[in-house]
Amino acid sequence: MTKIxxxxxxxxxxxxxxxxxxxxxxxxxxxxxxxxxxxxxxxxSRHEFVLKMMKAKELPKTSQPPIGRIVETIKKLTADGSDVIGIFIGKALSGTVIAAKQAVELTGTADKVHLIDSQITDRAEGFQVLTAARDIAKGKGVKEILAHVEQIQKSEKLRMMIVNLENIVKGGRLGPVSGKIASFLNIRIELQMPDGKLIVAKKGRGKKFTRAFDERVLADIAANKGKVSEVGISYVSAGETAPENLLEFKRRIEEIDSTIDVLVRETSPAIATHAGLDAYAVLYYTE
Structure with a gap:
């Protein structure tokens, strides 16, 4: 059997x-x-990045891996005849998956390398990776794995709370819309990524809006009790440990269903640089 x-x-x-x-x-x-x-x-590291971002003169920039690095990786992974499943950050956020397609063409490995635009990022991208990994461990074939990943992808949700709009405005991820929103005092926004598109789902003012966001997310998880088995809470913080409010959020999810596996971790620079300090996201899927 071919290794995957x-x-x-x-x-x-x-x-x-x-x-x-x-x-x-x-x-x-x-x-x-x-x-x-x-x-x-x-x-x-992720935490070192946040500390440097806070002191930086300009907004940090993240970019896709050099195509040469992807080419080298593909050659190494396929050298023994293995199939490779590549799952990458959504193309609305990065050109990484496009670079990966170019690398596949350069290496002539289209029959061995199977690429997926996750249409998302962070733990939701991780859920797709783990789905594939667990299926490989169970001995499933490439076609079955790809179909399962697609199924997970369709049910995934990313709900992100942006507390400080400065970075997302500078980064231009939301175009002129973000600038107009930012002109209002103490405005916070909820971002979502339906079908791989980054959108402003809701906007409001201050901590009251954030509390309402938390309650909406918890209500949705409760409504899908028994269907949600994993939740990711990812954040941007200057502190060395997870913020207490997010640990409390984790506890409340576990009160809804103690079998849910909740992971609380710092997000990547690719997300932190645009989300800004104190942003956090809740990511989950139903199955």
Missing amino acids: KIMTDSSVQLTPEEIEKYNITVIPLSIMIDDHTYTDGVDI
């Missing part, structure tokens, strides 16, 4: 234990902070 391997990018939210357990290859994105370039997860 997995590759993804460093915007994904996976624990070191998950990466090691399933032998997942993570291709790092590049980060530029005040004219200095870093390799995500190699010479800068």
Whole structure:
């Protein structure tokens, strides 16, 4: 039986234990902070990035991995005849999956490398990676795995609370809309990514809006009790540990259903640079 391997990018939210357990290859994105370039997860950690971002003169820039790095990765993974499933950050956020397609063409491995635009990022991208990894461990074939990942992708939800709009306005991710929203005092926004498109779902003022956001998310998870088995809470913080309000959010999810696996971790530079300080996202799927 042909061996199947997995590759993804460093915007994904996976624990070191998950990466090691399933032998997942993570291709790092590049980060530029005040004219200095870093390799995500190699010479800068997620927390180090946030601290440097806070002191940076300009908004940091993240970019897709060099195509040469992707080519090298593909050659290495397919050298023994293995099939490779590549799951990457949504193309609305990064050109990584497009670069991966070019790398496949350059290496002539279209019959061996199967690429997926996750249409999302962070732990939701991680859910797709873990779905594929678990299916490989069960001995499933490529077609069956790809179909299962697509099924998970269709049911995934990303709900992100942006507390400070400065970075997202500077980054231009939401175009002129974000600038108009930012002109209002103490405005916060909820972002979602339906069908791979980043949108402003709701907007409001202050902590009251954030509390309402939390309650909406909890109500949706409760409404899908028994169908939600995993939840990711990813955040941007200057603190060395997870914010207490997010640990409390985790506890409330577990009160709804104690069987839900909730992971609370810092998000990647690719997300943090646009989301800004104190932003957080809740990511889950139904099955």
